[in-house]
Amino acid sequence: MDFAISVKNLSKKYDNGFQALDGVNLDVKKGEIFALLGPNGAGKTTLISTICGIVQPSSGHVEVLGHDNQSQYRKARSHIGLVPQELTTDAFETVLNTVSFSRELFGKAKNAAYIEDLLKKLSLWDKKDTQIRMLSGGMKRRVLIAKALSHEPDILFLDEPTAGVDVELRKSMWEQVRQLQETGVTVILTTHYLEEAEEMADRIGVIRKGKVILTESKKTLMEKLGKKELVLDLYKPLMTLPDDLKNLDITIVTDGMQLVFTYDPLKEDNGVVSLLEKLKEYGVKCKDFNTRQSSLEDIFVELVGESS
Ligand SMILES: Nc1ncnc2c1ncn2[C@@H]1O[C@H](COP(=O)(O)OP(=O)(O)OP(=O)(O)O)[C@@H](O)[C@H]1O
Numbered sequence: 001m002d003f004a005i006s007v008k009n010l011s012k013k014y015d016n017g018f019q020a021l022d023g024v025n026l027d028v029k030k031g032e033i034f035a036l037l038g039p040n041g042a043g044k045t046t047l048i049s050t051i052c053g054i055v056q057p058s059s060g061h062v063e064v065l066g067h068d069n070q071s072q073y074r075k076a077r078s079h080i081g082l083v084p085q086e087l088t089t090d091a092f093e094t095v096l097n098t099v100s101f102s103r104e105l106f107g108k109a110k111n112a113a114y115i116e117d118l119l120k121k122l123s124l125w126d127k128k129d130t131q132i133r134m135l136s137g138g139m140k141r142r143v144l145i146a147k148a149l150s151h152e153p154d155i156l157f158l159d160e161p162t163a164g165v166d167v168e169l170r171k172s173m174w175e176q177v178r179q180l181q182e183t184g185v186t187v188i189l190t191t192h193y194l195e196e197a198e199e200m201a202d203r204i205g206v207i208r209k210g211k212v213i214l215t216e217s218k219k220t221l222m223e224k225l226g227k228k229e230l231v232l233d234l235y236k237p238l239m240t241l242p243d244d245l246k247n248l249d250i251t252i253v254t255d256g257m258q259l260v261f262t263y264d265p266l267k268e269d270n271g272v273v274s275l276l277e278k279l280k281e282y283g284v285k286c287k288d289f290n291t292r293q294s295s296l297e298d299i300f301v302e303l304v305g306e307s308s
């Protein structure tokens with residue numbers, strides 16, 4: 001398997017002695033969308049910056065499409081586009097100039113048609129002659145994306161790409177990222193929006209206190225950890241649970257008119273049948289029921305529980 005990114009035993013201790021990365025191993029496959037999830041200060045930006053060669057690791061190695069990101073820095077970097085978390089752009093430059101210049105910095109031949117197409121896709125073409133300082137925050141972020149894509153990279157890093165971007169624009173950015181994936185670009189993003197990871201990612205890595213504690217395909221993650229909820233609508237309100245149901249994960253909601261039973265769908269004996277039997281025994285009648293899968297958000301909160 002050819003990896004877009006291969007990270008081996010990567011650690012970073014900042015000068016002040018803070019261990020921001022602690023023995024990270026991570027492979028990202030070519031063409032996938034990989035989301036890095038973790039609470040504030042978990043090490044997401046440090047990891048991305050170290051992979052991109054902006055931050056020097058204390059130990060460990062990174063390969064970018066087979067190139068060591070230190071001994072073959074220029075080659076490795078040429079494959080990468082990075083959209084940083086912090087908005088940093090040249091305020092007085094115009095959109096078109098700044099994006100075109102960014103391409104030239106990578107030594108790529110001018111390609112006006114490519115840049116035009118890029119700006120159009122990011123809905124920035126009508127702003128091409130506007131100075132960046134006059135753009136809104138969301139537009140500035142899109143300029144950073146255009147800059148990162150200006151040299152046609154194979155791997156795009158998006159560090160919190162939709163922070164401060166409104167819902168509509170966020171959806172359009174997701175769409176653009178998917179289109180990029182269709183053209184073969186590998187995308188690695190960090191996000192605080194669990195909805196975003198759930199919506200976009202093929203695989204998800206959870207980072208906490210500088211350690212990648214889990215990498216899994218989104219599907220497997222949901223199946224493995226995703227509990228299900230059985231919601232029962234009752235005929236009559238039930239104020240307290242019968243004693244031998246009290247040890248089950250049941251909550252009474254909507255003034256006693258509903259019971260919510262949380263269970264593990266992968267367990268052979270998941271408790272649903274015995275719950276229904278017991279309710280019958282106690283004369284609790286159900287009008288209707290439905291089940292729902294808990295979202296990635298629940299899974300994430302469970303995993304990273306306490307803050308970093
Ligand atoms: N230059 C630095 N010197 C010392 N410590 C740093 C430096 N940069 C980051 N850190 C620390 O390293 C830890 C990880 O920071 P990092 O920015 O990688 O987190 P993050 O996961 O990106 O957080 P956020 O979600 O807030 O963006 C934090 O505790 C941070 O304070």
Ligand SMILES: [Mg+2]
Nearest residue numbers: 044045046085
């Ligand atoms: Mg960060």
